[in-house]
Amino acid sequence: MSAPRLQFADVRRHFGRLSVLQGVSGTVDPGEMMLVTGPNGSGKSTLLRCLAGLLATDGGTIAYQENGTPLDAAERRRRVGVVAPDLAFYAELTVEENLAFFAKLRRVSPARGLDVLGRLALPLDRLAGNLSSGMRQRLRWGFALLHSARLLLLDEPFQNFDAAGERIARELLDEHLAAGGLAVVANPSSLDFQHVATHLDLGR
Amino acid sequence: MFVKEWRCEYRTRYALNTLALFAFTTLVVVSFSLGPLGVDRSHGTAVLPVLLWIILLFSVAAGLPRTFVQEEETQTAMALRLSATPSALFCGKLLYNLTLVFALEVLVTPFYLMMTSLEVASPWLFAAVLAAGGYGLAAGSTLVAAIIAQARSKGTLFSVLSFPILLPLLVLAVELTRGATAGDPGGVAVPVLLLYDATITVAGLMLFPAVWNP
Numbered sequence: 001m002s003a004p005r006l007q008f009a010d011v012r013r014h015f016g017r018l019s020v021l022q023g024v025s026g027t028v029d030p031g032e033m034m035l036v037t038g039p040n041g042s043g044k045s046t047l048l049r050c051l052a053g054l055l056a057t058d059g060g061t062i063a064y065q066e067n068g069t070p071l072d073a074a075e076r077r078r079r080v081g082v083v084a085p086d087l088a089f090y091a092e093l094t095v096e097e098n099l100a101f102f103a104k105l106r107r108v109s110p111a112r113g114l115d116v117l118g119r120l121a122l123p124l125d126r127l128a129g130n131l132s133s134g135m136r137q138r139l140r141w142g143f144a145l146l147h148s149a150r151l152l153l154l155d156e157p158f159q160n161f162d163a164a165g166e167r168i169a170r171e172l173l174d175e176h177l178a179a180g181g182l183a184v185v186a187n188p189s190s191l192d193f194q195h196v197a198t199h200l201d202l203g204r
Numbered sequence: 205m206f207v208k209e210w211r212c213e214y215r216t217r218y219a220l221n222t223l224a225l226f227a228f229t230t231l232v233v234v235s236f237s238l239g240p241l242g243v244d245r246s247h248g249t250a251v252l253p254v255l256l257w258i259i260l261l262f263s264v265a266a267g268l269p270r271t272f273v274q275e276e277e278t279q280t281a282m283a284l285r286l287s288a289t290p291s292a293l294f295c296g297k298l299l300y301n302l303t304l305v306f307a308l309e310v311l312v313t314p315f316y317l318m319m320t321s322l323e324v325a326s327p328w329l330f331a332a333v334l335a336a337g338g339y340g341l342a343a344g345s346t347l348v349a350a351i352i353a354q355a356r357s358k359g360t361l362f363s364v365l366s367f368p369i370l371l372p373l374l375v376l377a378v379e380l381t382r383g384a385t386a387g388d389p390g391g392v393a394v395p396v397l398l399l400y401d402a403t404i405t406v407a408g409l410m411l412f413p414a415v416w417n418p
Contacts, residue, residue, distance in 0.1 A: 054285060074417065082286055088279035090208070092215040101208045105287040143283065 003030040004066045004150045006051070006182055011060035013046055020046045023060065026200055028151075028182045033173075033195045036186040038202030044186035045084065047202070048153045051184060053077035066150055078106070081149030083140045083157050091129025095139055098128050099146065106147045113146035120168055133160040141169055145176075152176060152183040158191075205288065205296020210303075219304060223267040227312045230259045235319035252322045253381035257337070257374055259316065263308055264341050265366065271297050271346060272353035272416075281353075290413035294346070298408070301342040309338050325387030329394075333384060336397045337377035340404060344369045347408040351415050373400055 006028040013021040020043040028034045036044050049055035051062060053073035064071050071079060089098045095117065096110075103110035117124065120138040122131075131139065137160045144152060152173070158166045177183060177195045185191065190199070213219055234255050275281040284293060313334060317324065324330045348369060352361040376397045383389070 052286070054282065074413075077286055077417075078289075080286070082282075084282065086279050087282050089283060090212055090280055091278065092212040093208070097211070102283060102287045105205070105284075105292065 003180065004064070004182055005029055006062075006064045006151060006184070008051065008062045009060055011047065011050055011062065012058045013043070013050060013055065014058055021050070021057075021202075024200070024202070025060075026198055028184060028198065030180040030182060031177050031195070032197035033177060033183040033185060033193060034198040034200060035191065035193065035196045036184060036200045036202060037188065037190055039188060042202040044188075044202055045155050048082075048084070048155050048184060048186050051076075052080050052082055052153050054082075064151065079147075079149060079151065081144035081147070081152045082155075083137075083144045083152075084155040085159060087140050087143070089128040089136075089139060089143070091127065094125050094127055095122055095131070095142075096124040098139065099124075099142055102143060103146055108147045110146065112148055113142045116145045116172065117142040119172070120165060134162055134165060137161055138165060141172065145172065150181050152181060154183060154185045156187055157185060158187075205293060206299045206303075209296065209300035213300075219267040219270065220307075223263050223304060223308050224311065226266040227259060227263040227308055230262060231312060231315055231319065234259065234316075238320055249382060249385050252320050253378050253385060255320075256313070256316055256322075256381065257378050259312060260305075260309065260338070260341065261370065261374060263312070264305060264345055265362070267304065271301060271349040273349065276353050285417065290416050291409055293416065294350070294408055294412040297350075298343060298346045298405075301346050302339060305338045305342040306335075309334050322385060324385050326384045326389075329389070330381065330384035332394065333377055333380040333397070336394075336401055337373065337380075340373040340377070340397070340401050341370065343401060343404040343408060344373060347404060347411065350408075350412055353415075369404070373397070373404075376400065 007026075009025045011021055011024045012019070024043070024047055026034055036047060038044055046055065050057050051064075053076040056073070062073075062076075064076050066079065090101070093101065096114070099113045099117070100110045103113060114124070117138065120141060122135055122138045122142065126135075128136070128139065141157075144154070154173070157173070158169060161169060173183060174194070185193070272281075275284060316322070344366065348362055348365045351365060355361050376393055380393050380397065383391075383393070
């Protein structure tokens with residue numbers, strides 16, 4: 001079985017006249033993490049959205065393969081695990097109902113997501129609309145790890161976490177990398193990580 | 205998707221309330237305008253089917269365009285794009301909208317017939333037209349709702365796009381409803397209406413991935 005690998009080269013994206021990404025390249029191998037830093041508006045979230053297949057690029061290539069099979073944007077979108085500040089859930093449903101709904105759409109058991117939320121100590125019977133910002137971030141982690149994604153794309157992954165939440169999330173990320181998973185983490189400032197293989201600074 | 209939609213609707217009752225209130229208001233306005241005795245039979249057959257479909261169209265237009273717009277506004281669209289295949293999403297939304305339209309028809313039509321004293325000579329044709337016309341309304345509105353979801357002027361765009369898509373459906377549905385009230389057989393218009401429904405469904409399934417995904 002061939003190991004997953006993410007490779008992107010000369011990725012470009014602009015919004016109208018504003019050029020956000022101007023030829024960004026990088027490679028992430030199994031067990032490795034790429035840290036993307038840069039000030040606000042430097043294109044960190046845009047890059048992650050392009051990698052996730054949520055945003056089309058204007059140029060360049062993004063190649064991601066699992067089990068030796070290259071995945072196109074549509075397949076990549078459904079395989080990756082995403083944590084992002086603008087990822088929201090149904091306010092009228094409870095945490096458990098939200099997770100069960102997305103698990104059903106992905107055709108996986110909600111057990112993995114529920115396990116993650118158990119570790120993050122998130123009450124399952126609370127309506128998503130009544131969660132605090134830190135609790136919503138915990139739910140995003142549960143959503144990202146629900147389907148045991150090999151590639152995690154984490155945009156400001158510890159935003160709004162308290163100390164305990166951040167510690168558990170870091171443990172989850174370490175376990176993911178130790179199991180041969182890949183991760184791309186975007187944050188305005190450099191984070192203290194053990195597994196950073198590549199540092200991409202979009203501020204330069 | 206369908207179960208989730210109804211669970212959320214049951215807890216907020218946004219679309220149900222909008223559709224029911226709009227339908228009730230227009231029903232009352234029409235019945236007051238036509239008077240307690242309704243219109244005479246010759247005028248009724250010509251005018252009342254048109255009014256029925258206008259009530260249904262405007263009630264649908266008040267509630268159904270929110271289908272995808274709400275997902276964008278509440279930012280749940282990203283989680284959906286990451287989890288669902290476009291075809292599953294479109295079918296789930298269509299099924300939900302279809303049940304809303306059928307519920308609306310079940311609610312509105314008996315009251316409308318009662319308040320306007322409209323007699324239906326061919327009840328089976330009448331029911332078939334309501335079913336096929338309701339499906340067309342739901343499918344057309346779902347498709348347009350998906351197209352406008354990421355646009356800026358959503359309301360205006362819904363009206364502009366709905367006009368060419370729903371106009372043939374409404375013309376056919378009105379003609380067939382007239383035929384059902386007068387006791388005329390549907391003739392070729394029934395297969396044409398079914399063909400319209402099939403075309404809109406296939407077009408929706410083919411177009412939806414392109415309008416929903418980047």
